Every structure is written in structure tokens, then in C-alpha cells.
Amino acid sequence: MEQHKAANIYVIEAADEKNKWITFRMLDGKIMQAFKSVKVTIHVNKKGENSLVTWSFEYEKMKEAIPDPDALIDLANKVTKDVNNHQF
Template structure:
């Protein structure tokens, strides 16, 4: 009997920035992320469309697990009310391991105080049962989140 190759991982990261400011970075200004966390993300280029628009295609150059990698992603959804952005990976290194890969990042106000909770969801379909779960990629998202938060609260 075959094992399930579909997976979903989620994690919450508490940050000090307001949810709308954090969301704005991912939805409208992802090309600024490489300035904030250059060791992890070397660049984000607009391949097609416009910054901050659904259907736009972005190319990410990043370092994950010590290796330079690329990902081409389409912005599938932006919900400014919920401070949520959905990216679907269409080409690049992740497609060597996964048939489908979706990243959803959402920032919500922290209950009873300032700051936000950033909720990451990775939805994926592995090419084979042997493909590892993307734990290190989820960890990578957490580190990028913290770097962006530190940048936003520094007022830069």
C-alpha cells in the first residue's frame, strides 16, 4: 500500500511588527526582502506582472541548507483584509522533489497586545515517498520572518 505523498505543515511565529506592515513586505515589496536577510535571500525579481498583484510571477534566489537555490513562484492570492499572501512554486529546485508546492503566509494581530502572529502553511505533493518532509524549509521561513520583523521594528 502506498503512503500518502500529500502533506501540509504549519507553524506560528510571534513577531513585534504590526500585521499589515509584515504583510505589505510579502505581498507588495518582496524584492526588499533580500536587503533585509541577504544571507538567506539574495534576490527577488519580477518575471511577469506587477509587484503586489495576483498572477505576477516572481523569481527567488535563496540559500537553503547551505546551497544556492532558485524558485519561480506565481502569486496565487493576496488578501489585504486577512494580511495573507499565497505563492505557488512553478519552477526551480523544489520542483525536483515536489509535484506541487504552495506557501501561504498570513499575519494576524496578537491577542491582547502589540505585534502579530505570522502563520506559515506549506502544502505540498511529493514526487515520491522517499522525498523528505520540508521541515528545514519551514525553519527557513521562520528565520526569514524574524529577520523581516527585526528590520521592521528597527524603523528602517
């Protein structure tokens, strides 16, 4: 089976470089077919040589019967691991 990568369009809604957080708002993409709104906030907290990354998701479903967007958690884990492997 051929896999297709989903492209998402988003805008940076807010960012705070000093406190190391950023919020994205999704504008378009496959996920927006089922959700009225989706926001993702990423916060990085430096702990010595390590960092703690916290992802927060806010979303509003088009219909209550739509399942929660668990794929966002999988994406967050993958992105966090990729970033961790390429730290400067």
C-alpha cells in the same frame, strides 16, 4: 565548501490585504525536482503591538520515499525573523 543559493520561481496565487494573507505557488527551483506541487501561505494576525505570523505548507511529493521539505520550515523561521527585525 562553497555554498550555492537556490533560486526559486514562484507566483502569487492569491492574496487578501484586508485579512493579511498571501499564497505563493512554486513554479521552479531545486525543491520542484522532488515535488509535484508546493504552496506556501503566510498569514499575519496583529495582536496589539505584536504580530503572529502563521506559515502553512501544502505539497505533493513525486515519490512517497522523498522526505518532507523541512528546509521550508527553516526558511520560514529565517524570513519571519528578518521581517521582524525590519518592521516599519
